[in-house]
Amino acid sequence: MGGMRRPIAIILPLLILIGWEVAAIVINNEFFLPKLESVITVILHPTADVFGSGSLIEHAGFSIERVVLGFIIGAVIAVPLGVGMGRSHRFEEFFDTTIQIFRPIPPIAWLPLSLAWFKIGITSILFIIFIGAFFPILLNTIDAVKGVKRTWIEVAATLGTNERQLLSKVILPGAAPTIWTGLRVGFGIAWMTVVAAEMLPGTSHGLGYMILYSYNFGQIQYIIAGMIVIGIIGIGFDFLFKEIENKRFSWRSLER
Amino acid sequence: MSDKASGGLSEQRIILEIRHLSKTFSTDTGGEVVALSDMDLTAREGEFICILGPSGCGKTTLLRIIGGLEKATSGEVQLEGQVIDGPSPYMAMIFQEYSLYPWRTVIDNVAFGLEVRGIPRNDRYRIARQYLALIGLTGFEESRTYELSGGMRQRVAVARALAIEPRVLLMDEPFGALDAQTRNRMQFELLHIWEKTRKTVIFVTHSVDEAVFLADRIVVLTRRPGRIKEIVEVSETRPRERTAQAFIAIRRHVLDLISEESTPPSKV
Ligand SMILES: Nc1ncnc2c1ncn2[C@@H]1O[C@H](COP(=O)(O)OP(=O)(O)OP(=O)(O)O)[C@@H](O)[C@H]1O
Ligand SMILES: [Mg+2]
Numbered sequence: 001m002g003g004m005r006r007p008i009a010i011i012l013p014l015l016i017l018i019g020w021e022v023a024a025i026v027i028n029n030e031f032f033l034p035k036l037e038s039v040i041t042v043i044l045h046p047t048a049d050v051f052g053s054g055s056l057i058e059h060a061g062f063s064i065e066r067v068v069l070g071f072i073i074g075a076v077i078a079v080p081l082g083v084g085m086g087r088s089h090r091f092e093e094f095f096d097t098t099i100q101i102f103r104p105i106p107p108i109a110w111l112p113l114s115l116a117w118f119k120i121g122i123t124s125i126l127f128i129i130f131i132g133a134f135f136p137i138l139l140n141t142i143d144a145v146k147g148v149k150r151t152w153i154e155v156a157a158t159l160g161t162n163e164r165q166l167l168s169k170v171i172l173p174g175a176a177p178t179i180w181t182g183l184r185v186g187f188g189i190a191w192m193t194v195v196a197a198e199m200l201p202g203t204s205h206g207l208g209y210m211i212l213y214s215y216n217f218g219q220i221q222y223i224i225a226g227m228i229v230i231g232i233i234g235i236g237f238d239f240l241f242k243e244i245e246n247k248r249f250s251w252r253s254l255e256r
Numbered sequence: 257m258s259d260k261a262s263g264g265l266s267e268q269r270i271i272l273e274i275r276h277l278s279k280t281f282s283t284d285t286g287g288e289v290v291a292l293s294d295m296d297l298t299a300r301e302g303e304f305i306c307i308l309g310p311s312g313c314g315k316t317t318l319l320r321i322i323g324g325l326e327k328a329t330s331g332e333v334q335l336e337g338q339v340i341d342g343p344s345p346y347m348a349m350i351f352q353e354y355s356l357y358p359w360r361t362v363i364d365n366v367a368f369g370l371e372v373r374g375i376p377r378n379d380r381y382r383i384a385r386q387y388l389a390l391i392g393l394t395g396f397e398e399s400r401t402y403e404l405s406g407g408m409r410q411r412v413a414v415a416r417a418l419a420i421e422p423r424v425l426l427m428d429e430p431f432g433a434l435d436a437q438t439r440n441r442m443q444f445e446l447l448h449i450w451e452k453t454r455k456t457v458i459f460v461t462h463s464v465d466e467a468v469f470l471a472d473r474i475v476v477l478t479r480r481p482g483r484i485k486e487i488v489e490v491s492e493t494r495p496r497e498r499t500a501q502a503f504i505a506i507r508r509h510v511l512d513l514i515s516e517e518s519t520p521p522s523k524v
Contacts, residue, residue, distance in 0.1 A: 151355045154325055158349045159369035159420060169372065173359045251358035254402045 034221035042225035062205040070129025082141025107132035120202035132193030133186040140182025144175035177249035184241040272299040277331035290481035306467035309477030348417035356401040363397040369420035387415035
């Protein structure tokens with residue numbers, strides 16, 4: 001974080017911006033490479049309508065709503081399943097083969113099937129966001145639960161915990177930092193997935209849709225502005241996850 | 257090694273009884289490791305027993321079986337006549353490695369056993385504070401465990417174990433990772449706590465000096481498979497003077513027993 005403020009870290013971004021602006025002036029074609037200020041104007045007017053499709057902020061709102069919903073569904077299923085698989089060998093064996101088969105299929109590859117099953121609309125998008133978030137959360141949760149120190153569990157056993165208390169007072173808190181990492185990674189992938197999914201048939205809202213829609217109008221400044229907003233939102237959520245991690249799970253890095 | 261001090265002790269009732277205990281592990285490669293072989297031992301109420309033996313002879317295994325964390329292959333352990341087949345509320349274990357919960361404060365660590373017994377917050381904090389005072393860590397209630405030194409952490413682990421008021425305290429080389437000075441101080445404090453609470457203590461150690469300083473009886477084990485080689489009574493009054501003649505004599509004797517075990521026997 002602190003490294004961002006060091007002068008050397010901002011040299012390249014500055015050069016890229018300058019290079020962009022110079023190239024835009026030289027090329028002088030807004031349909032190929034818009035000037036920096038055109039893009040900034042779009043970002044500074046987030047409530048302005050984008051060719052009748054809705055405003056930038058509305059599109060962002062749709063995307064965020066979808067990613068949050070799909071992510072929550074993914075987490076609600078992946079975390080308990082991962083805890084079960086991390087705790088019980090039989091449980092893990094039962095699910096593992098299936099998971100290994102489905103895991104390598106990219107979320108976007110599910111879209112046509114999802115459209116066929118759920119038709120055009122929010123459900124089919126939620127389904128593939130769910131797929132995107134599910135696997136990183138699941139795999140991290142399994143690792144997290146398996147990584148809970150045996151001594152912690154045995155101490156609890158000698159102090160008289162029952163199964164439920166063991167789960168709530170030892171396994172979950174002990175696994176929480178790594179589960180949280182899984183949630184962070186899962187959210188990142190869900191975000192990429194939602195933007196990609198919105199570019200495919202079946203959507204009429206969202207940042208992904210907006211940048212593809214702008215392409216049809218040749219409005220490059222909207223495409224770039226949309227990309228920047230996508231990046232900023234992604235960084236923002238990641239930052240939020242990291243802040244919570246630093247506050248709540250600092251013991252993991254401080255423990256010697 | 258007179259019997260004057262332990263005379264009173266031998267009248268105490270037997271609390272723990274280990275009979276014909278054996279443990280064989282099967283390894284991943286299909287082999288078998290006999291860790292303990294036909295072990296018999298009894299502990300009396302309030303007794304301080306040290307288990308001493310070469311590395312890998314089965315000391316941890318013995319303690320884990322007593323604590324109900326491991327099943328014996330044959331034989332049994334009885335606590336006040338009840339066969340142990342799982343962790344008992346009357347016994348608490350202190351592990352060699354770092355075992356505190358880093359996501360809990362010191363007081364919530366000490367109160368853990370009370371919490372899972374459903375004791376209300378105020379009551380368990382009051383009890384936990386008493387034990388924090390006993391181990392000399394008053395004022396550290398809200399500290400995080402990673403802010404404590406190794407010695408302080410083991411003391412918190414001792415307080416956590418004591419807080420559930422066990423009859424028997426099982427300790428597996430609890431001071432093994434500490435420097436000599438801290439270790440000596442911890443031994444001193446442990447005796448102090450033991451004298452106050454009069455628990456039965458089974459204390460595993462590598463250190464002859466530690467055993468002679470602490471124990472009523474030192475159980476010297478053979479090399480693996482662990483059997484009892486000899487039980488040495490130590491009846492000197494506490495606190496013991498490490499430079500006293502009697503201390504040195506017992507120490508010499510136990511060292512001789514141990515070194516017999518570290519010279520490899522001729523292969524059969
Ligand atoms: N789960 C296990 N599976 C297989 N072998 C085991 C297992 N646990 C212990 N052993 C073996 O049993 C023997 C006794 O181990 P144990 O840990 O009880 O020794 P120890 O006396 O405590 O040694 P140390 O003084 O080094 O701590 C060792 O040879 C060890 O390799
Ligand atoms: Mg050991």
